[in-house]
Each structure stands twice: as C-alpha cells, then as structure tokens.
Amino acid sequence: MKKKITVVTPMFNEEDNVTELCDRVAAVMKNLPYDYEHICIDNCSTDKTVSVLRKRAAGDKSLKIIVNVRNFGHIRSPYHAMLQATGDAVVLIAADLQDPPEMIEDFVKKWEEGFKTVMATKPESEESPVMYFIRCVYYKIIGKISEVPLIPNATGCGLFDKEVIAILKGLSDPYPYFRGLVCEVSHPIATVPFKQPRRTRGVTSHNFYTLYDFAMLGITKHSKIPLRLMIFFGFALACLSFLAALGYLLAKLFFWHAFALGVAPIVIGFFFFTSVQMVFLGILGEYIGSIQTHVRNLPHVVEAERINF
Structure with missing residues (x-):
C-alpha cells in the first residue's frame, strides 16, 4: 500500500x-x-x-x-x-x-x-528590503533569547x-x-x-497588527527573558535613582545657595520612569494575554x- x-x-x-x-x-x-x-x-x-x-x-x-x-x-x-x-x-x-x-x-x-x-x-x-531587514533582526533576537533553538x-x-x-x-x-x-x-x-x-x-x-501579533507570540511562547529583564532593569534604575538623589542631596548641602535643583530634572525623570513603567506593563500584559488564551481553551x-x- x-x-x-x-x-x-x-x-x-x-x-x-x-x-x-x-x-x-x-x-x-x-x-x-x-x-x-x-x-x-x-x-x-x-x-x-x-x-x-x-x-x-x-x-x-x-x-x-x-x-x-x-x-x-x-x-x-x-x-x-x-x-x-x-x-x-x-x-x-x-x-x-x-x-x-x-x-x-x-x-x-x-x-x-x-x-x-x-x-x-x-x-x-x-x-521590501526594509521588511526583510526587520524580519532578519527579529529572527536574530528571538534566536538569542529563545529557550529552544529556532530555525532562522x-x-x-x-x-x-x-x-x-x-x-x-x-x-x-x-x-x-x-x-x-x-x-x-x-x-x-x-x-x-x-x-x-x-x-x-x-x-x-x-x-502591522498581524505581524506584531506573530512576533510577540514567538517571544512569549519561547522566552522568559523579557520578564527577567524587567527585574534587572528595574533594579538598575532603582540604584541609579538612589545615586542621583544622593548626588543632588550632597550638592545642595555643600552648595546651598549656588545650586538650584530646578524643574527640568523632575519633569524629565517623571516622564522617563512613566514610560519605562508603561513598557514593562505592556510586556507583562502580553504574557498575561497568552495565559488567558490558554485558560479559555477555545x-x-x-x-x-x-x-x-
């Protein structure tokens, strides 16, 4: 047969x-x-x-x-x-x-x-050369962070x-x-x-949406690295913030009348940390969405x- x-x-x-x-x-x-x-x-x-x-x-x-x-x-x-x-x-x-x-x-x-x-x-x-370049970069990234060897x-x-x-x-x-x-x-x-x-x-x-969906699916299915980078990056930012705060404190104590804090560092810092939080929440949301899809089991x-x- x-x-x-x-x-x-x-x-x-x-x-x-x-x-x-x-x-x-x-x-x-x-x-x-x-x-x-x-x-x-x-x-x-x-x-x-x-x-x-x-x-x-x-x-x-x-x-x-x-x-x-x-x-x-x-x-x-x-x-x-x-x-x-x-x-x-x-x-x-x-x-x-x-x-x-x-x-x-x-x-x-x-x-x-x-x-x-x-x-x-x-x-x-x-x-399109642009799309081909983006695809190649994506496959290199996911190949590096994936827990299993993928075919580029x-x-x-x-x-x-x-x-x-x-x-x-x-x-x-x-x-x-x-x-x-x-x-x-x-x-x-x-x-x-x-x-x-x-x-x-x-x-x-x-x-764009279907390509983004496909790209994020590959990451959330085969790598936990983005979640762990959130922890490492958050810890690094916390240390950086502490050092910056300590530096401003010492500068103010030693140069009380000459050193003015100003509004710019506060505004820049606020927008920077807010943006980082939004990115981290987005990454976390992708993983939660993947879990929700599995739980529904449609x-x-x-x-x-x-x-x-």
Whole structure:
C-alpha cells in the first residue's frame, strides 16, 4: 500500500491564485510515488475563493475543502487544517505562491532520508528590503533569547511527519507559534533554502497588527527573558535613582545657595520612569494575554462546511 502525503493550504481572499496553486501542486504530486490529498482551509474569504474551490473540487476528489464560519486568524486556521490530515506526512504551503509548490519534491527527498521535519528557509527574498531587514533582526533576537533553538528565516512552509503531527494533536495548544513548536518536539530538522519571490497576484492579508501579533507570540511562547529583564532593569534604575538623589542631596548641602535643583530634572525623570513603567506593563500584559488564551481553551476554528472528506 502506497504512503500518502497531505498538502495543506490556508486561504483568505486568494481567488486569483487558487487555480494555479492547485495545478502546480497536482503536477508536483503526479511525479511522486505517493497518494495525496490537498486540504484547503478557507478563513471566511469575502471574494470568490470558495466558489473557485467548489468548482474544482467537484471534479477532483483529492481536493478537500474546509470553510470556516468566520476569520479565525492566520495562526489558528492552518494549524487546525494540519491536524485534520490523514497522510503519512503533511506539507504546509502558502496560497500566495511565494513558497513555490515545486519545493514539495525537495521536502519529500529530505523526508525519505529520514528527517521527521523539513522547513523552508529564505536567506534571500524579493520582498521590501526594509521588511526583510526587520524580519532578519527579529529572527536574530528571538534566536538569542529563545529557550529552544529556532530555525532562522523559516517561512513556516515545510513537511512534517505523521509522528510530529501526532505529538501536536496531544498538546492542546489553542494559539500555537507553529515554527517554534515544531522545533521543540522534533529534532533533527532539515532545511530547504530558497529565494522567496514577490507576490504577483492578490493582496496580502498581513498588516502591522498581524505581524506584531506573530512576533510577540514567538517571544512569549519561547522566552522568559523579557520578564527577567524587567527585574534587572528595574533594579538598575532603582540604584541609579538612589545615586542621583544622593548626588543632588550632597550638592545642595555643600552648595546651598549656588545650586538650584530646578524643574527640568523632575519633569524629565517623571516622564522617563512613566514610560519605562508603561513598557514593562505592556510586556507583562502580553504574557498575561497568552495565559488567558490558554485558560479559555477555545477550539482553533469552527467549521461551516467540509467538502470531499
């Protein structure tokens, strides 16, 4: 009996890319000696993405569709779809074609060599130089502070053996940082580097908030260092404040008539310490928010419909 590979693609308003994506995935899988299923999970698109998928699925039983009742975000929806896979290996690939489906062959080769996890990395990219620089800096920072070794410049696209998926199913994580999670449960990890092309059709659903959410999720899930830095920085500021106060006291005692305290140091100090407190409260709030998400333990998504399952 032939092994099966499940290809998972999360979608949101990708009507311009659906047909080419499915054609390219089918062409790649035709050249591989495996059965396959292609699960597309739609995150409540507002364009014709679902209509295009329905039409194609009517003549292609290997294409399976999950339609969500609402948009559950870019983190929960693809993770849910991966947990529905029945293949011996699961390939996660984006719908925008920036992760070329042809990389599936490279993933499978690494899998056949014995790797349980294979991740795509982009040491080069045709995206905005500013965004690429920010991403590189972020990955370097989180790589330094993370409690587990993370894969730098990973896109999230890759192949994951059914043993890895079985571990993920048992974790019950309602809001996972997937790239970090697989690094915790699967070693060694193979990588497939590629130059990421620009998006040619459609508009990305990512904005500043979603990117910030993703970045903070990676930090709060895999590092306690920000919390400990708050303690160290607070202690250092307390010492600095004591020394400054002592210096002003001595200056006033020895130069009573010549030394005037003035309002400026008080105002500057007030705004400085208030700003530091707000930053610390924000960091603490991110960790509390992560705890609150886990405590609620809501499902990853609520499905409206399944097709071809």
